[in-house]
Amino acid sequence: MDPSHYAIPLAPIIFFIVIRLVFRRQNTLRHVAGPPSPSWIFGHILQLILPPQYGDYEFRWQDKFGPVYRIKGCFGEDRLLVADPAALQYILNSPNFERGGAGKEHRRMRAALNFGFSAAAVRRYQAVFEKAAEMVSEKLEGSLDTSTNVCPLLSLATLRAISEACLRYTLEDLGNDFVANNIEVMRLSASRSAPQLLLDALSLRFPLWLLRATAKYLPTSAFKAMREGRYLAENIGHRIIRERVDAAHRGVDMDDDLFSHLLDPDVPNNMHLSKKEVVSQVGLLLVAGQDTTANTMAYALLELARNPEFQAQLRNEIHSTLGTSGGGIAYDSMPLLNALIKETNRFYPAAPLLDRVATKDTTLPLAQPIITTTGEQISHIPILKGQFLTLGIGSYQRLKSHWGADAHKFNPHRWLDGTVNRGDAVGIGPYANLLSFSGGLRTCLGWRFSILEMQVILSHLVGRYSFAEVVEETIRPTYLNNLLPIVQSGERAVPLYITRI
Numbered sequence: 001m002d003p004s005h006y007a008i009p010l011a012p013i014i015f016f017i018v019i020r021l022v023f024r025r026q027n028t029l030r031h032v033a034g035p036p037s038p039s040w041i042f043g044h045i046l047q048l049i050l051p052p053q054y055g056d057y058e059f060r061w062q063d064k065f066g067p068v069y070r071i072k073g074c075f076g077e078d079r080l081l082v083a084d085p086a087a088l089q090y091i092l093n094s095p096n097f098e099r100g101g102a103g104k105e106h107r108r109m110r111a112a113l114n115f116g117f118s119a120a121a122v123r124r125y126q127a128v129f130e131k132a133a134e135m136v137s138e139k140l141e142g143s144l145d146t147s148t149n150v151c152p153l154l155s156l157a158t159l160r161a162i163s164e165a166c167l168r169y170t171l172e173d174l175g176n177d178f179v180a181n182n183i184e185v186m187r188l189s190a191s192r193s194a195p196q197l198l199l200d201a202l203s204l205r206f207p208l209w210l211l212r213a214t215a216k217y218l219p220t221s222a223f224k225a226m227r228e229g230r231y232l233a234e235n236i237g238h239r240i241i242r243e244r245v246d247a248a249h250r251g252v253d254m255d256d257d258l259f260s261h262l263l264d265p266d267v268p269n270n271m272h273l274s275k276k277e278v279v280s281q282v283g284l285l286l287v288a289g290q291d292t293t294a295n296t297m298a299y300a301l302l303e304l305a306r307n308p309e310f311q312a313q314l315r316n317e318i319h320s321t322l323g324t325s326g327g328g329i330a331y332d333s334m335p336l337l338n339a340l341i342k343e344t345n346r347f348y349p350a351a352p353l354l355d356r357v358a359t360k361d362t363t364l365p366l367a368q369p370i371i372t373t374t375g376e377q378i379s380h381i382p383i384l385k386g387q388f389l390t391l392g393i394g395s396y397q398r399l400k401s402h403w404g405a406d407a408h409k410f411n412p413h414r415w416l417d418g419t420v421n422r423g424d425a426v427g428i429g430p431y432a433n434l435l436s437f438s439g440g441l442r443t444c445l446g447w448r449f450s451i452l453e454m455q456v457i458l459s460h461l462v463g464r465y466s467f468a469e470v471v472e473e474t475i476r477p478t479y480l481n482n483l484l485p486i487v488q489s490g491e492r493a494v495p496l497y498i499t500r501i
C-alpha cells in the first residue's frame with residue numbers, strides 16, 4: 001500500500017494532536033507511579049494493545065504498581081490505567097466521564113432499546129437460541145472426529161440469534177451479501193496490518209466525529225469491508241422500517257417486536273427515535289452482540305477441552321437437568337454451567353480495555369491507596385477535564401484480592417467453593433461483580449440476552465458432543481477490538497476435536 005494513501009486522512013489527526021499538546025494544562029498525574037515509557041511516539045500503547053498475548057505487560061505492571069498507575073499514550077500524553085474497583089465504579093457511574101457521544105441522546109437511545117433487552121423480553125428469546133444451537137449441531141455433524149474451528153460456526157449462530165430475536169429476520173432475510181460481508185469483516189478483524197493497528201491506537205485520542213470523518217476515506221480492506229457492512233446494515237434498517245410501517249397501516253399486530261416498538265408513534269417522547277436513528281440501531285446490535293458472545297463461547301469450549309474432568313461433570317449436570325426439566329429448563333439453577341460462563345467472562349473479557357475521557361475536573365476515589373513517586377500515600381487522584389483514562393477491565397478481573405491467589409488461572413471452581421462469594425467485593429457491574437459487560441451508565445444492553453444465549457447453546461453442545469484440544473495449536477488471546485483467539489497462522493480460530501457422545 002502506497003504510504004501517501006494514508007497522508008490525507010492522517011493530516012487532520014496529527015494537527016489535532018499537536019493543538020491538544022500545545023494547549024494542555026498542568027498534569028495532575030505526574031507523581032502517580034508507572035512503568036518507564038519505551039517510546040515518545042507510541043508510549044505504552046503498543047505494549048498495552050499489541051503484546052504477543054493479551055496482558056503480557058499489563059498484568060506485570062499491575063503486580064508492580066498496583067491497580068492504578070500512570071502509562072504514556074502516544075506523543076508523550078499521560079494516561080491513567082485504572083483497575084481499582086472503587087475508581088472503576090466511580091468512573092462508570094459518573095456523568096463526569098464519557099466515551100464519546102452526547103449524554104442525553106445516549107440515554108434516550110438506551111431507554112428505547114431497553115424494551116428488547118429486559119429480563120422478560122429476553123426470556124421470550126429462548127426458543128430462538130435453541131434453534132441457533134440446533135443449527136450449530138447440524139453443521140458440526142459434517143465435521144466430527146476431525147479438527148474443527150468452532151469460531152465461524154458460533155459467529156453464525158449468534159448472528160442468527162440477534163437477527164431473529166431483535167429484527168425478526170432469518171439469516172436468509174439478511175441476504176447473502178450481508179452474511180458474506182459479515183464473515184469477511186470477522187476474518188479481517190483478526191488480520192489487520194501494522195498501520196491499521198497504529199491508527200487504532202491513535203484513534204483513542206481523537207474525537208469520534210474526527211475518527212468517523214477520517215475512516216470514511218481510509219483505503220484499507222478492513223475499513224472497506226466495515227463501510228460495506230454499514231451500508232448493507234443500513235439497507236436492512238430501511239427495509240425493516242418499510243415493512244413495519246406497512247404492517248402497521250394494514251393493522252397487522254407485530255407482537256411486541258423491538259423494531260415495531262421503536263417505530264411506534266405512541267411511545268413516549270423521551271424514548272422516541274427518528275427513522276435515521278432506528279436504522280443505525282440495526283448495525284449497532286448486529287455488531288455489538290455477535291462476536292462478543294461467539295468468542296466467549298469459543299473460549300468456554302476451549303477451556304472445557306483443556307479440562308476433561310470438569311467437562312464430564314458439566315455434561316452430567318446438563319443430562320440430569322434436561323432429563324428432569326420437562327422442557328422448561330431452569331438454566332440459572334445449573335451451578336457448573338454458570339460457573340463456566342462466569343469464569344470465561346472473567347478470564348476472557350470481550351472488551352478488556354475501555355476508554356473514557358473526563359468531561360469535568362473531578363476527583364477519583366481509590367479502594368486501595370497508592371504511594372506516589374514523592375513517597376506520599378494518597379486515596380484520591382485529581383483528574384482534569386480532558387484527561388484520558390484506560391479502564392483495565394481485564395486487569396480488574398485478575399486482582400488477587402478479589403478473585404483469589406490463583407486469579408491468573410482459569411478455574412471455574414472459584415465460583416463454587418466460595419472463593420469469590422466472600423461478600424467483601426465491591427458490588428460492581430451487572431453480572432457476578434464482573435465488568436466484562438461494563439457497568440453503570442453504559443452497561444451492555446445485551447448482557448441478559450448474551451448470558452441466556454450462552455447457557456442455551458453451551459448446554460446444547462456439551463450435552464451432545466465431547467470437545468478435545470488440538471494439542472499442536474497454540475491459541476493466543478489477542479486484543480483486536482475484541483479479545484480474539486488467534487492461532488499461529490494469524491487466523492481467528494479455536495480448533496477442537498469434536499466427537500458425538
Ligand code: HEM
Pocket residue numbers: 099110162284285288289290292293296349350351354355435436437438439441442443444445446447449450
Ligand atoms: C459476551 C457477550 C458480550 C459482552 C462481553 C459485551 C460487552 C459490552 C461492553 C463492555 C459494552 C460497553 C462498552 C463501553 O462501555 O464502552 C457493551 C455495550 C453494548 N452491548 Fe454488549 N456485550 C456482549 C453481548 C451483547 C449482545 C448479545 C448484545 C445485543 C444483542 C449487546 C448489545 C450492546 C449494546 C447495544 C451496547 C451499547 C450500550 C450503550 O452504549 O449504552 N451486547 N457490551
